Amino acid sequence: MDTSPLATHEDVLLREDDGGVVVLTLNRPAQFNALSEEVLSALQTALDEIASDERVRCVVIAAAGRAFCAGHDLKQMRANPSQDYYETLFAKCSRVMQGIVNLPVPVIAKVQGMATAAGCQLVASCDLAVAARSATFAVSGINVGLFCSTPAVALSRNIPPKRAFDMLVTGRFISADEALSSGLVSTVVPDAELNAAVATLTDEICSKSPVAIRTGKAMFGQQRTMSLEEAYRYAGNIMACNMMAEDAAEGIDAFIERRKPIWKGH
Template identity: 50%
Template sequence: MPAAQDNEFVLREDQGTIARVTLNRPKAYNALSLEMMRALTRTLEAIGQDTTIRCVIVEGAGKGFCAGHDLRELRSRTDRAFYEEVFETCCQLMSTITHLPQPVIAKVHGIATAAGCQLVATCDLAVAEESARFATPGVNIGLFCSTPMVALSRNVPRKRAMEMLLTGELVSAPVAADWGLVNEAVDAEALEERVTAYAEAVASKSPHVLKIGKRAFYEQLDQSLDEAYRHTAQVMTENMLARDAAEGIDAFLEKRTPEWKGA
């Protein structure tokens, strides 16, 4: 069912325990204007507080997923304060996705370039049409994709990330899948089915456990091996003390479907 909309540029529709968030500037290839990034951040923050939602799908209206920042908006101003606001807002948006308790899946068609590619890389999972293309083309227009580089370099091998950043060339969806930028590249007719399958699989799990696991995954990434093991040992202890761990293990042993309590 449709949820209360933040504004016309970001649409939310809840389907049971799955929230669909649509970038809705199709004529601009869903370019991330300052207003749109703020609205998307607010929408995701609201979802993060909604305990009925267990998974989020982010997609784009029209012919493409997202073309990155709104270049016309960027050129409409020349003051440093405005540019700082734009890029800090973008970073806040990406951080919101990473810290959201629910897993986020990107459903990609058409193009995902610059900050749009960053958005895909930031999402926890991503599925793309085989015809979709990805790029960090800022270098072509004199604006190196430095913030997209953060998410990109944490998803694909270093030299592949540098290849995209230094050349600005488009990468096909099958190549993006091979590099690890997306989970799968599928036929256009299968995109909705595969994204829904991922979302339903995720949504069937304990929301409390998903929150614990997603947080721990990103926390341990930048830790040393020994630090990561110490940290995740504590996380598993915390997890084991949760009611949903007891319920899940008991259900497995008793060969029945678990009834999650969300705690």
Template identity: 50%
Template sequence: MTDSLLIRHDDDGVCTLTLNRPNAYNALSLELMQELITALSSIKDDLSIRVVLIQGSGKGFCAGHDLKQMLGEGTEAYYQETFETCSAMMQEIQSLPVPVIAKVHGVATAAGCQLVATCDLAVSSSKSRFATPGVNIGLFCSTPMVAITRSVAPKHAMELLLTGDLINAERAESIGLINWQVDENELDSFANNLACKIASKSRKTLSIGKQAFYQQLNKPISEAYSQCSSIMTENMLIDDAQEGIDAFIAKRPPSWKHQ
């Protein structure tokens, strides 16, 4: 493992970003968040990347903000910069034109839980634990709340936010915080197979679909249908849709141009 705060590895359309602060449970220092933003931004126009996998090094996925660093700085301006940078990072994930998968082992707490909720998909070890424990130390998890309330039902979100209790992977799956929980020794293969499956699709189609999903999510149903009808019309006209339909009819594998 290198000394870099963030390790990037690209392989056949899959970009794996590893949070690399194992001695601090990959706590989101300001510098780590800035590196994540830079890495995600560089992927936007990289047509070789069709899916991003975010994971943590060491014993856990991510323990949230680096509270030692924040207390050490101790200024309002620094706190503001930290939370604004975190918010920018989460929005960068959602606006990325390719799907982002959280691969979780160990704990994902506070802003680490927010990161899981922000990713488009999430798979965890059956031994993983999740929490938004800020209320226990007098700091309500308000920014994690933004992502969590958009992933789970309101009462489930309030349960996490008001109690600060750890929940296990089975509970996290049942409330929709994660998609799958698998045996610890199957986590790597499951996440990699999932990433490769998505990476086999047309990047252009993935981009259109992800953007449309978040755009229509909170619209009234009539507006959502109107918007998505226009998007599907535009989608039908791209090269990859024409190729995909032709390949389906001809019973052959598609050859994507990613445009």
């Protein structure tokens, strides 16, 4: 396993590559991994590199220390009190979140401690989220006079509107189990089992055809924006194309012959 910090002066993001799995670890534990400009830039660089690397099978976004992510760096924001600065900052953050959504491979949030405001947005932007049972979630900008408008975009695409709006206007923290029941996270495990649960999930993803996984992620996101009729037409075309892939032929033949498939796609 190769472990190396990205080229940032604070080493605010660590990257590990292991067998097709890339782990990006937010590394500002003393600041509860707040999303400073430097963190956002490091994340964007990493996402851009991963997007063009066909060897990558899935990505895990993790965090050092007791918290997953406390949202934007409020001290840095207050040190730059101009609307132009804020618009640029939020555009940079939005690009990162969309980069996660648009990445061609699954992205898993590995959540311990609190995930608040843009930290909760980060969880919501990932394809899957595995949370420790003690984890908590909130979009708490309202408590400091700031409605979490950009986090609301990701949140409202994960959970029912009334639950999302309740979180947005109250700033109330919800438990990992509440996050699971509302659809914000996909799995909740005992704290001591978080590492093992994420490893099991990445192993499962990496055991599948890379062609099918990449096809599926792109298709799943796209069809959600369509009408039912459009979605079926689009999905049928995608599935027909997928059937023509070498991996699909190999997988079906292996099933018929009762053997393990040997994937060749990237």
